[in-house]
Amino acid sequence: MVTDMDDGRAGRRGRDETPEERADRMWVELLQEVRVAQMGVQILFGFLLTVVFTSKYDDLTATDRTIYIVTVIVGAAATGALIGPVSLHRLVSGRRIKPQAVEWASRLTLVGLILLLVTMASSLLLILRVATHDDYVPWIVAGIVVWYVVCWFLLPLWTRRRYTE
Template sequence: MTEQIRPDRYTRRDEDEGERLDRQWNELLQELRLAQTGTQILFAFMLSIAFTNRFQDADTFTHDVFAGTLIATALAMGLFLAPVSFHRIVFQRRLRDRMIPIAGRMASGGMVFLVLAISGGLLLAIDVVTSRPVALVIVAVVLAWFIGFWYVLPAFVRRTSATAE
């Protein structure tokens, strides 16, 4: 389902469609810069864990959580970098109106994998300092917190704002 853009939404800012697309692209790039940096640091950290002696002696559960977390981190990083590649391939083809919604979906997908990666990394760390059941409960609460603030609250604000217009 595509969102319908009403002309008055961008003319109120005294910008034409090209300027609106430029602004949206720049806003997306700013968001991606934040997300990419954190994800790349998490990915590097995750890669280093596999080569520690303590990790080599860990149980199957820990290895499975690690593998899932590493994969989620790689997928998040890939989706956060994908708009850059996309832009390079379609650069100067006058496709920004098609590129921005697709790049936005890539960024949203990256956020889903990032929240999974953060949860997995947290589970690996908390599992070391508490019992596994306590670690699972803590991670479930943190995951619910992320879902609430990253998805539920914005969806609520968007829905209530749409009905107010």
């Protein structure tokens, strides 16, 4: 299978780019993608940071407090991973290693998306537990997690496999 970063041209569809041109294009595309995820994780993380200062926090059960703490920690990790590509670019810019920087930034973004999925799922779990106290909450959260996995990972992987073979 030929990836976007491969230099092989035989039998390829798509652009006729040098590795440097491809890295430039992929970098711009990656930063656009990261901007969307960064905005979401930063808003969610900011909201999570305020919860501990509300009067409702004192009423949380021990389980709900644990879910909250885990959610904040994972949200902080997601924020770091999704901001990482910007820092990576800034620190390696001009060093003639853009293809490698794109590869690492892409990995950080994927890790950030996985952490964002966990943050969103645990946030939803906490909110629904506090709002409803019903036994069906884990089933709703599991359904949403499946939906995220389908939209964020399975559909893109299926599309990549279907149209690149």
